[in-house]
Each structure stands twice: as structure tokens, then as C-alpha cells.
Amino acid sequence: xxxxxxxxxxxxxxxxxxxxxxxxxxxxxxxxxxxxxxxxxxxxxxxxxxxxxxxxxxxxxxxxxxxxxxxxxxxxxxxxxxxxxxxxxxxxxxxxxxx
Numbered sequence: 001x002x003x004x005x006x007x008x009x010x011x012x013x014x015x016x017x018x019x020x021x022x023x024x025x026x027x028x029x030x031x032x033x034x035x036x037x038x039x040x041x042x043x044x045x046x047x048x049x050x051x052x053x054x055x056x057x058x059x060x061x062x063x064x065x066x067x068x069x070x071x072x073x074x075x076x077x078x079x080x081x082x083x084x085x086x087x088x089x090x091x092x093x094x095x096x097x098x099x
Contacts, residue, residue, distance in 0.1 A: 054066055058081075
């Protein structure tokens with residue numbers, strides 16, 4: 001028997017809401033990552049967006065590789081990860097996001 005699971009969309013009044021226009025609920029990302037990976041696995045995030053999946057990976061002890069073309073969202077991701085203590089400075093003092 002398959003259990004039906006429902007998630008509320010991330011709306012403008014949601015505490016999860018960022019500036020990204022196509023944001024999915026973190027609980028949905030968490031469920032998908034948890035069901036497909038184990039601790040220390042690497043998660044490939046093709047569209048970095050607001051960084052919510054990367055934040056989930058860190059909280060769930062997953063490593064990640066992410067891509068984001070838009071510099072605006074890259075900055076959003078960097079700021080979000082910085083708040084999660086996930087940013088390291090490399091020897092050239094450029095921000096390097098690690099997971």
C-alpha cells in the first residue's frame with residue numbers, strides 16, 4: 001500500500017520563501033534526498049536556485065555538487081550557505097562553496 005503524502009506550495013507568506021520564483025518545499029526535497037541517498041553520499045543539484053536543497057544536504061550529512069548560472073541566485077546561495085557555516089575561503093580569498 002502506498003501512502004499519500006501532500007506538501008503545501010511555498011507561497012509569498014511562507015517562512016521558507018526566498019526571492020526565487022520556482023521554489024519547492026524543503027520537506028519535499030528532504031524526503032527525496034533521504035529516500036535516494038545515505039549519509040556521506042553526493043547529491044547532484046543541477047539548478048542551485050535559492051540553495052534550499054544544499055541546505056538540506058548539509059543538515060542530512062550529504063555532500064553535494066551544485067550548478068547555478070544566474071549570478072543573482074549564486075549570491076543568494078552563497079549567503080544562505082554562509083549562514084549555515086558551509087563556506088570556506090580558499091587561498092585566493094574567493095568564496096568556494098563546499099558540502
